[in-house]
Amino acid sequence: MQQAESLAHNDDERVQVLIGFIRVYSGCREKLDANWLSLVEKTYRQARQIDSQNAALWYYTGAAYKSVSDLDRAKAFFDDVRDYSNDPFLNEKAKEALAHIKEIAAAKPATEAGKKIVLKSFITRAEFSCLLIQEGKAASLASGRAAALPADVKGHPYAAEIGLAIAMGVPGMEVDEKGAFRPEDKVTRCQYAGVMAAMLKKGLGESRRLSPETVETSPFSDMTDDEDCLESMMIALQNGMLEPMDRRTRTIGPQQPISGVDALLGIRAFERQVNESQGR
Template sequence: MFNRKIFIMLAAISLLFFYACGPKAMAPRAELDTPEHHVAVGNKLLKAGKIDAAFREFNRAKELSPKFSPAYVGLGLVDGFRDNFKNSLKTMKEARKYARGDEQKIAVNVGFMRLYIMGKTNIDINWLKLTEEEFDKAVLISKDVSAPYFYMGLAYKISYKFRQAVDRFSRVLELDNGYIAEADKEYALVQKIERAMPGSKIGKKIALVEKITRADIAALFIEELKVDEIFKKRTPKKFDIAFKSPEKQLETGIYVKILPATDIDDHVLKADIDAVIEIGIKGLQPFPDHTYKPYQTITRAEFAMMIEDILIKLTGVDDLATRFIGSVSLFPDLRNDLPYFNAVMICTTRGIMVAKDLATGEFDAIGPVSGADALLSIRMLKSQL
C-alpha cells in the first residue's frame, strides 16, 4: 500500500515536471497581439509572396499559443515555399496533432494538399493520390468549405486532368463562400484549355504557361499545328540540277559553316526550334548574331506576324501581306501605320485572335501570349489550312 502511494506521488511529480518543461505561452503585448490575428496577417503575407514576414507572424502566433494548430499550418507552408519539404511535413503533422474542431482540422487537410501541390514528386511520386486523400478527409468533415475544392482543382489542373479541375472550380463558385475570384480565373483558363484540346504532352504543359517564349511557340507550331508536315506536303520539292565543277565538289574543309542558332544546343525543345528555323517562319528566325533567344517571351503582335506568314506560305495568297494596309483600325490601341497592323487584322478578322479586353476592345499588341490563348489560335488556324 505504502509503495503504491509512493508510485502515485512520483507519477504526479513526473507529470508536473513534464508540463513545466513544455513550451510556455508568451504574454501578449497589445490588444491585437493574439494568435488568431498573427495567423490572419501571416496568411495575407504568404499570399503576397512575403515569406520571411509571414514566418515572423506565424512564429509569433506559436509563441503566444504553443499548441495553436493554425500557426503550425502556416509555418509548414513557409517551409514548403522554401523547398524544405521534410521539415514542412513534420510541422504539418504537429498542426494535425493540435487541431481542435472541424475548422482547424480542415485547415490541416488543406495545408497538406498545398504542400503536395508545391512539392509534387519532390515529396512523393504519388503526390496526387495523397492530395486526393487529404481532400476526401476534408469533405468528409464538411462538403461546404471552398478551400479543399479549390486546391484539388489546382492539383488536377497541373496534372492535366482538366475535366476534373473544371468540376472542382465549379463547386467553389457554387458554394460562393471563399476563393471566388481565384476559382473564377482558374475555371476560365481550364475551360479555354479544354476548348483548345492540346493533343501533345508538351502542348498540355505549355497550356498552363502565362507568358510563352520563342521556344514554346516553336514547339506548339510543330507539335500541335504540325506545320513542318503541312509544309512538306504543300511545298514542291526542289532539286538542284545546276552544273557543278568536279574540282569544286572535291574541295572540303575550306569553309566552316556557322550554325543558324548557337544558343539552343542544350535546350529541351531544340528539335522543334530547328524545325521552325528550317521552315523560315517570320519572327522565329535566328537573330543576326546567330542566337535564337529561346527564353525570350513573345508579344501578341509578334504572334500575329508569325501566323500571317504561315498563312501566306501555305495558302499562296501573297496579297494577304498588304490586304489591310490603309484600312481603318478596329482597335482603339492599334494604329493602322504600325508594321504589325496588317497581321493583327488578318488574324482577328479570321477569328484566329481576339481583342485582349473585350469590354474596351483593346488588342494589347505588346502584351504577352498565354499558352492557352496560343493553343486556341493554333486550333482555329489549323481549321483554315
C-alpha cells in the same frame, strides 16, 4: 506546416492546415516525387471528413487536378465552388478556372507537351515552336527538314521542334543577328500575330488573298496607326487566330504575353483556314 498542424486547436484550423498542405504539394510538385498527387488526394480525404462543404478545399483540390490536365475532375470541383460557395473570391477564381478549362477543351491539345503548355499564362519561343510543330504540324512548311541549330538551342528539350520552326522561314521564328534563337524569351501577342499572319500567307499561297492588305487606322485603343505589327494583328484577328483582350475597351494587348491556350486556339484556326483553302 508541421508546426501549424501541431498548433491547430479546432476543426476549422485543422482543415485550414490540411488545405495548406494541398497548396504546398501542388506548388512544390516539381520538387516532390511522382506521388505528389496521391498526397493531395489523401489530404483531401482527411479534410473532407472534417468539413465536406469547405469551398477552399474544393478549389485547391480542383487546381491540383487541373495542373496535371485531369480536367474532368478539376471541373467537378470548380463546379461545386461556383454552385455552392458564398465566398466571392473563390467563386470568381472558380469561374476563371472553368472558363480556362472550356478554352482548353476547344484547343484540343493532343500531345503531352501541348497539354502542359496550354496551362501556362505565357509561353516561350521554345514552347511556341513546340506547339507549332507538335500540335500544328507546321513542319510541312519547312519541308520536314530542320535548320542547323543555334548554340543557345543545343541540348534544349525542344531542340528538334525549334530546328523545324526556324526552317519554316517565317519572320519572327528566325535567329537574331548574333545567331541566337533566345528560346526562353516570352512571346508577346504582337510577335505571335506576326508569326501566325506570315504562316497563313505561306500556307495559303496564292489560293486566297488575305484581308486586310493594308491598314491605315488602328481600331484598337492600345495601338497607334504606325505600329509595325498592326497589319499582322488585324490579319490574326480577322482570321480567328487572335481575340481582343477586351472588346468593351477595344484593347488587343500587343505587348502582353500570349497564353498557351490562346496560342493553341490560334493554331487551330490557322489549320482550319489552310484546310478549307485546300478543300479538306
